[in-house]
Amino acid sequence: MERKSAVRMEDVARLAGVSSITVSRVLNHPDKVAEGTRERVLAAVEATGYIPNSVAGSLASRRTRVIGALVPTITNSIFADTIDGMDDVLRPAGYQLLLGATGYSLDEESRLISAMLAQRPAGLLATGLQHQAQAYTLLRATEIPIVETWNVDGDPVDMAVGFSNFRACHAMVTCLAEQGARRIGFVSAPTTANDRAEQRLLGYRRAVRDLGLDADPALEREAKFSFHAGAERLLELLAARPDVEAIFFANDILALGALFECQRRGIRVPEDLAIAGFDDVELAAQVNPGLTTVRIPRYGIGRQAAHMILRRIEGGVVDPSVVDLGFEIVQRASTPAGSAAPA
Amino acid sequence: MERKSAVRMEDVARLAGVSSITVSRVLNHPDKVAEGTRERVLAAVEATGYIPNSVAGSLASRRTRVIGALVPTITNSIFADTIDGMDDVLRPAGYQLLLGATGYSLDEESRLISAMLAQRPAGLLATGLQHQAQAYTLLRATEIPIVETWNVDGDPVDMAVGFSNFRACHAMVTCLAEQGARRIGFVSAPTTANDRAEQRLLGYRRAVRDLGLDADPALEREAKFSFHAGAERLLELLAARPDVEAIFFANDILALGALFECQRRGIRVPEDLAIAGFDDVELAAQVNPGLTTVRIPRYGIGRQAAHMILRRIEGGVVDPSVVDLGFEIVQRASTPAGSAAPA
DNA sequence: CTGAACGTTGTAAGCGCTAACATCCGGATT
DNA sequence: AATCCGGATGTTAGCGCTTACAACGTTCAG
CATH class of the missing domain: 1.10.260.40 (lambda repressor-like DNA-binding domains)
Structure with missing residues (x-):
């Protein structure tokens, strides 16, 4: 004792x-x-x-060394990468991450924002530009720097870092069309409470219109985030439109689920069907054939967002307050080498 | 204004x-x-x-609603799953997670423990049973509940939840041997600052000895965590010991990297070479052939650890203080259906 | 009719630090 | 020698809450 x-x-x-x-x-x-x-x-x-005792220290100095980070889920590796990027910048600067997973629920997001603000964080990192009215009230009422990530198609509360999901999808569809496909399917992620997924869907639709491609609603599907759902939608789409030439999935996990299903069923990729994904997860380069996909700056988003938060905490001015980190189409063997220049 | x-x-x-x-x-x-x-x-x-203002509240009441969680990296999905499990239990109870990534460095772990303790968390969740002397001093000096996760082969500071990495590897090697293999390679994860990896390696070696299998050091390799490294070690091992019948990889990512390489080179799995992994990541069930692996309670570890922390915060007694959640060999097509009962 | 017991609200003190200001000192300046 | 100045340290007063404990009115047993 x-x-x-x-x-x-x-x-x-x-x-x-x-x-x-x-x-x-x-x-x-x-x-x-x-x-x-x-x-x-x-x-x-x-x-x-x-x-x-930094609790006492924070009360006396009226500032903490904690940054709140809200993501839909930590289980999706793309957000894990972003958090990793944030942490790599924040920790050396002496800040710690308070983590919140919203589970793709704007309701839960609002609750988490409240809970985080109660901890008086030095800054807040959120995912997406879409929030509840209540969340906006909270976010606008606070003085701390806020960075919204993963989307630049919209108006941020304060600052934003990401890329255009809309333009990225538009570009991929254009790319598939240039390779000769006219009947291109799209498997979307659920668009409720997910502005990134919504922009991706809109980007596909717009490209279909712009290019005068086959615009059959039967070519559009929605799937939850899993290999299994990707395989299922593939089969459904193939049943509904046996003449489909290419399917573009809103994320790599869906695309890979479909690719594995093709392997099992002896559907040749890309000869019988071209497949494209989105995110460029590490696995996309490993499978056979390699998956054509959209590379996005997952880690970079985290770093950049953290840098902007830090700069503002230190009293600096962040300009521009919206940073578009861009994207890149990665051509691999799951789509035919078309007339477009190889990447 | x-x-x-x-x-x-x-x-x-x-x-x-x-x-x-x-x-x-x-x-x-x-x-x-x-x-x-x-x-x-x-x-x-x-x-x-x-x-x-919970900073003020915490100072006055001398307790916070924050739990510190230390993991090697958030980027490896197995830890993301564990954190997910923790959060799913802790958040409904009103606690928030303060996240720390050690990058598999015990030095960084010690620093993070200090930084976390300064925040006066209500509890601490760490990974593994191996820490620096300085970390032990800090952990033993604090009054808060501590749960170490992912390993039960050793002595915890306070409480522990996990499974026996040693026995799990021993069991998998035994399983491969029962399917007829005598020359079984092992590709370990780096064992420095990683007691889980070390126990896995020891489990392999012990099984080789117990079963009288080929014990050539050339059958042992070490690889960093990546698909690429798995493919590389596969080729090295095959070059050094062309007669190897099965390779057991210390994690699924390595095993899958090797499996994909086999697909590329036309090495038939399991006819030419059997491949087994560890962790049972979701992907393991999706690839063709499916990957034989060890299923471990990644998510359950997180939940159980969180429950134990909560119980102690609420003044309860946790008995037993070490919980072994076990493991399960999952037989898939990457290893031959041997004389052992199919799972 | 008294007073013990309870439910409800308030008062006083202080959690363990830090910001702001005050003090002290030796040395440079004039 | 008087003055000023800046570096080093200390004193005072909170930061915004919560934990005691006190105070008050009500109720109800004896």
């Missing part, structure tokens, strides 16, 4: 023969303390095993 | 015609306040848009 109550700053101060403000200074502004004193204090910190 | 300083509890109290302690009670112990008063206070909260 030698575990006494936690060491406080005053205990360290007493041992070092200084007042507690000097200990505070050694820990927060070391250059404002004479070297000898500093060493004595540091020795006392070491000797006592003192761990500063 | 109508954005005044943040609403405080006192502002709400004044509007509701009560003292601030009553507001505090409405928010924290609603049943201790008369219904009429409660409604008046809640209306005032709504009207002012008050968001409690």
Whole structure:
């Protein structure tokens, strides 16, 4: 029973023969303390095993070293990559991530925003530009910097980093058309509470119109995020429109699920059917044939968003406040090498 | 410029015609306040848009609603699943996750533990049973509940949830041997700062000895976590020991990288070479042939760990303090259906 | 009719730090 | 020698809440 109550700053101060403000200074502004004193204090910190109480520190200074991060789910590797990028920038700067998974529910997002704001984070990172009215009220009422990620097709509350899901999908459909396909199917992710998925669907539709392709609604499907759903929609679409030449999936997991199903059924890709995905997950380059897809800056979004938050925390001006990191079509063997220049 | 300083509890109290302690009670112990008063206070909260300052609350009450979670990386889906499990239990209970990624560095882990403890979390979740001396000092000095995850082969600081990596690997090797293989290669993950990987390697070696299999060191390789590294080690191993019958990879990503390489080279699996993995990621069931692997309770580890933390926070006793959630060999087509009963 | 017990609200104190200001000192300036 | 200045440290006063405990009116047993 030698575990006494936690060491406080005053205990360290007493041992070092200084007042507690000097200990505070050694820990927060070391250059404002004479070297000898500093060493004595540091020795006392070491000797006592003192761990500063940042709850008290934050209350007194009115600022925390915590950044809230909201993602739909941590289980989808694309968001894991983004969080990774955020953490790689934030941690060296002394900030910690408070994580919140909304489960693609705007309702849950609002609740999480409330809970996070109660912790008085130094900044907030959210996914997408679509939120509930209540969320907007909360976000607009706060003074802290906010970065919305993964979409630039819309108006951010404060700052935004991402790319145009709309243009990316438009570009891929254009690409498939240039390779000769006229009947191009699209398997969307659920578009409710997901502005990125919605923009992808709209981008497909617009491209179909712009290029005068076959616009049959039977060529459009919706699927939850899983390999299995990708395989299912493939079969449905093939049954409804046996003449479909290419199917574009709103994410790689769906596309790969379909690709694996093709392998099982002996459907030749791309000879019998071309398949394209979106996200360029690592696996896309590994499968056989390799998956044609849209490469997007998952990690970069996280880094850039974190940089913008930090800059604002430090009082800087962030201009422009919306950063489009772009995308890139990655041609692999799951689509025919068309008349378009190979990438 | 109508954005005044943040609403405080006192502002709400004044509007509701009560003292601030009553507001505090409405928010924290609603049943201790008369219904009429409660409604008046809640209306005032709504009207002012008050968001409690939990930094101040935590300082006064000396407890937070934050749980620190340390993982090697969030980028590996197995840890993402575990975090998901933790969050699914913790969030409904009103706790938030403070995330820390150690990057498989015990040094960084120690630093993160310090940083987290400074936030005075209500509990701590760590990965593995191996830590630096300094980390042990910190962990033993704190009063908060700690759960170490993903391993039960060792002595936890406080509580632990996981499975035996050693026995799981031993079992898989035994299984491969029962299917007729005598020359079984093993591709390990880097074992430095990773007790789970180390136990897996030891489990393989022990099984080789126990079963009297070919124990050539040339059958052992080490690979970083990537599809590419799996493919590379496959080729190296095949070059060094062309007579190898089966290769067991310490994780599914390595195994799948090798499987894809086999597809490219026309190596028939399992006729020419059997391949087994570890983790049972979703993809393992999708590829062709399906990957034989070890299914482990990734999500369940997170849930169980969170439950144990919660129970202790609420003053309960957790017994047993080490929970072995077990594992399961999943037979798929990448290994021959041997004399063993099919799963 | 008294007073113990309860439900409800308020008062006082302080959680462990840091911002702001005050103080002290030696040395440079005039 | 008087003055000023800047570096180093200390004093004071909170940050915005919650934990005691006190105070008040009601109710109800004896």
